Amino acid sequence: MKKEGKIQVWQDYQKEIASDHYFYVRSCIRQNFFPGSEQTFLKILREELNRDIYENPHHTTCSGIGYHSDVVPFDTIQTIVARQFALMTEAGYKNLAVSCITSFGIYNEIIETWKEFPAELEKVRSLLKKATGREFEVPENVAHASDIIYKFKEDIAGKKKFSLINQLTGKPLKIVEHIGCHYSKMFPCKGVGGAEFPHVLVGMIESWGGEVIDYPERRHCCGFGFRQYLVMSNRGYSLSNSRKKFESMEPYKPDAILCNCPGCPMFLDRWQYVIEEMEGKTYGENGHGIPVVTYEELAGLVLGYNPWDMGMQMHQTNVEPLLDKLGITYDPKLKYARKDGKMIGSPMMVGCGC
Amino acid sequence: MKEFGYTIIKQRTIDYDQFNGRLLNEILLMEPSFKVCLSCGGCTATCSAGDLVNFNIRRMNLLLRRGETAELESEIQKCMLCGKCMLVCPRGINLRNVIMLIKKNISRNKTTKY
Amino acid sequence: MKHIVIIGGGIAGIETASALTDAGHWVTVIEKDTRVGGKLNNWSYLFPDFTPAEKIAESLLEKCREKDFSILPDTEVKAIIRNQDKFNIHTSGNQNLEADAIVLATGYELFDARRKEEYGYKIYDQVVTSADLEQLLRPGESLTVAAGKNPKRIAFVHCVGSRDEKTGNHYCSKVCCITGVKQAIELKKRLPEAEIFCFYMDLRMYGKHFEELYREAQEKYDIQFIRGRLSEASEKIDKSLLIKAEDTLSGRPLKMNVDLLVLLVGMEAGKGTASAAFSCGVNCEESGFLKSMDSLLRSNISQQEGIFLAGSCTAPMSLNDTLLHARSAAIEVNNYLKKSIK
Numbered sequence: 001m002k003k004e005g006k007i008q009v010w011q012d013y014q015k016e017i018a019s020d021h022y023f024y025v026r027s028c029i030r031q032n033f034f035p036g037s038e039q040t041f042l043k044i045l046r047e048e049l050n051r052d053i054y055e056n057p058h059h060t061t062c063s064g065i066g067y068h069s070d071v072v073p074f075d076t077i078q079t080i081v082a083r084q085f086a087l088m089t090e091a092g093y094k095n096l097a098v099s100c101i102t103s104f105g106i107y108n109e110i111i112e113t114w115k116e117f118p119a120e121l122e123k124v125r126s127l128l129k130k131a132t133g134r135e136f137e138v139p140e141n142v143a144h145a146s147d148i149i150y151k152f153k154e155d156i157a158g159k160k161k162f163s164l165i166n167q168l169t170g171k172p173l174k175i176v177e178h179i180g181c182h183y184s185k186m187f188p189c190k191g192v193g194g195a196e197f198p199h200v201l202v203g204m205i206e207s208w209g210g211e212v213i214d215y216p217e218r219r220h221c222c223g224f225g226f227r228q229y230l231v232m233s234n235r236g237y238s239l240s241n242s243r244k245k246f247e248s249m250e251p252y253k254p255d256a257i258l259c260n261c262p263g264c265p266m267f268l269d270r271w272q273y274v275i276e277e278m279e280g281k282t283y284g285e286n287g288h289g290i291p292v293v294t295y296e297e298l299a300g301l302v303l304g305y306n307p308w309d310m311g312m313q314m315h316q317t318n319v320e321p322l323l324d325k326l327g328i329t330y331d332p333k334l335k336y337a338r339k340d341g342k343m344i345g346s347p348m349m350v351g352c353g354c
Numbered sequence: 355m356k357e358f359g360y361t362i363i364k365q366r367t368i369d370y371d372q373f374n375g376r377l378l379n380e381i382l383l384m385e386p387s388f389k390v391c392l393s394c395g396g397c398t399a400t401c402s403a404g405d406l407v408n409f410n411i412r413r414m415n416l417l418l419r420r421g422e423t424a425e426l427e428s429e430i431q432k433c434m435l436c437g438k439c440m441l442v443c444p445r446g447i448n449l450r451n452v453i454m455l456i457k458k459n460i461s462r463n464k465t466t467k468y
Numbered sequence: 469m470k471h472i473v474i475i476g477g478g479i480a481g482i483e484t485a486s487a488l489t490d491a492g493h494w495v496t497v498i499e500k501d502t503r504v505g506g507k508l509n510n511w512s513y514l515f516p517d518f519t520p521a522e523k524i525a526e527s528l529l530e531k532c533r534e535k536d537f538s539i540l541p542d543t544e545v546k547a548i549i550r551n552q553d554k555f556n557i558h559t560s561g562n563q564n565l566e567a568d569a570i571v572l573a574t575g576y577e578l579f580d581a582r583r584k585e586e587y588g589y590k591i592y593d594q595v596v597t598s599a600d601l602e603q604l605l606r607p608g609e610s611l612t613v614a615a616g617k618n619p620k621r622i623a624f625v626h627c628v629g630s631r632d633e634k635t636g637n638h639y640c641s642k643v644c645c646i647t648g649v650k651q652a653i654e655l656k657k658r659l660p661e662a663e664i665f666c667f668y669m670d671l672r673m674y675g676k677h678f679e680e681l682y683r684e685a686q687e688k689y690d691i692q693f694i695r696g697r698l699s700e701a702s703e704k705i706d707k708s709l710l711i712k713a714e715d716t717l718s719g720r721p722l723k724m725n726v727d728l729l730v731l732l733v734g735m736e737a738g739k740g741t742a743s744a745a746f747s748c749g750v751n752c753e754e755s756g757f758l759k760s761m762d763s764l765l766r767s768n769i770s771q772q773e774g775i776f777l778a779g780s781c782t783a784p785m786s787l788n789d790t791l792l793h794a795r796s797a798a799i800e801v802n803n804y805l806k807k808s809i810k
Binding site for chain 2: 715719721722
């Protein structure tokens, strides 16, 4: 693999990422899957980077999952998106920071639609006005939250308490990155590094001392795919797609999988447990799974945040092998403890070397 | 019916004179980009569904053009509409729209009396 | 004596110059490189009969030596100004030439395979273009891949940068099919143990002896042809490549591990042609190649009177077609100048 070739591609796909004053829109599913990630993002932006980031409790789902599953019509989703923009306009913000990859794709798709078909924009303005009395401006800058962490990766590196170095061997941790499909496969120019060789997560891993693993099925979907998962009888598609990726990355012995999408870490995490139950196979070392982390969690770990405060006990594939390699000390007894010391209960279904 | 121990064998030739092009023409009218398919198979190569089940998105074009509507209708259910085919198509065909149009028009043609 | 300036000293330019000198005209060729011959200098052996490219290049040089036309090497055209029925041509060497007619023979550029990002050219170690392979096929070059081994399995990808909406090139580059067949045979001769596959959409064996060479590739060299376009390539841990296509004739997706992937890159009009066209007001087609009055009877005649077109600046062309097109350009120029004498 020639690094220079990748650097050329990365230079070809650089995007404008606003540097401050963000209007944050959350994902509707992440808070259940990886409950501390978004909170960690806000903490990093506000406390580490001194940036202004605002969120409005009235914002809703973008309805992207419904749209991609054919139950929400295009006019409806456009109007819902317009309402989010109205909240942003009312709060005086112009830079949208999107937590979810599906939403990021939706916002880009709709803004591009309005550029190509201005009549749609006018129609949506009137629909929103009639329905809610609100008015809106189209955001000046749309960034995915991982773009923002990418932008400040060196600032984070400057404050790091831990490097992505295996403390047991002294070598860089080998990390596989997985980019959500809707990040740049629809609009390559909207993603840092484009669609084939995205740089957004690679940049973080390298800045924080790790080594990136490029494996043959890197570009393949994690398997979420709304139609593949939402209907139970289709879930074999989802599982099989994830499995294809695990099989392909296995020879490289990765220490962790890093994701920037709500769905991908969920499926890459949970399906490892299912595969172990179904086939008895695990993909990590010593019968463990490969820990799957979000970029906010990884940034948090690098900055020395407590993994249990970031909700990392909610991962089905245990993250302890990664914490051990990073040299992070943690109290196993506090894994399922609340801040007040009471236990939250431990999971009934455990897998991947638990 | 008398049994002779053998049957009259149905011809398997494509009888093009039996082909009713209505569905095809409806689709091509609404998504003209579908006319330019060159059957390269890039779509099938990258298809996230066709990798796992017996589904071949490239053949949708042929089924449509040969009037194999029944097979088309059942095959098309296997598409997950992920859109990866559109990333690789060298002719820039809006395949997702083609699939949606086929689904819609097959069911509409069933219910509408002309 | 009439003066003709030819822009481009490749095959088309030199052949036109030679024919016009024979017809008794004064000819000057402007060439941006130090030596004439253009892309021909980069090839090793030529289809369909494996003639060494050097032999053809040498015959061009012989014409340059023997015939009385002048060549301005390392020179580019800065501006072309029409002055009634003459042209003033200003060069990068600060020369001003006055010409009665101009022939554009600016040739083509190779498609930059990096633009097909999914094939990983310049990123994956074992991906080369057909142009790179020409260099590797020269005597004395080694064909080893990772770990110093000979490639055991090699795949050729047809239509890279041709017939592809995604790269903006709708046209067929014509020569890649036969180049693939020729190079596959050469590789098989060098590496008899290797398995060689060509992934094609359509095989266009349009020229004399092309079909025969295709047959020979199957019959004598066991080259295998799979009808399907590659959707992507990726590198495995041992540096070999995983490629994916549909085997369209079986109707199933196919994946394969190969040690070497050869991208048969197509032709593009290129910057030289675009800037030459711009400086003299000649129109381009949607493909970027130069537009002639029509494609049958007046394919050498541009829409600008006194400016003629020769060779692959008008469309992708083989060496043979380029020579013929250049000679017909010379006839058109000659007729034009004879008319203007009257």
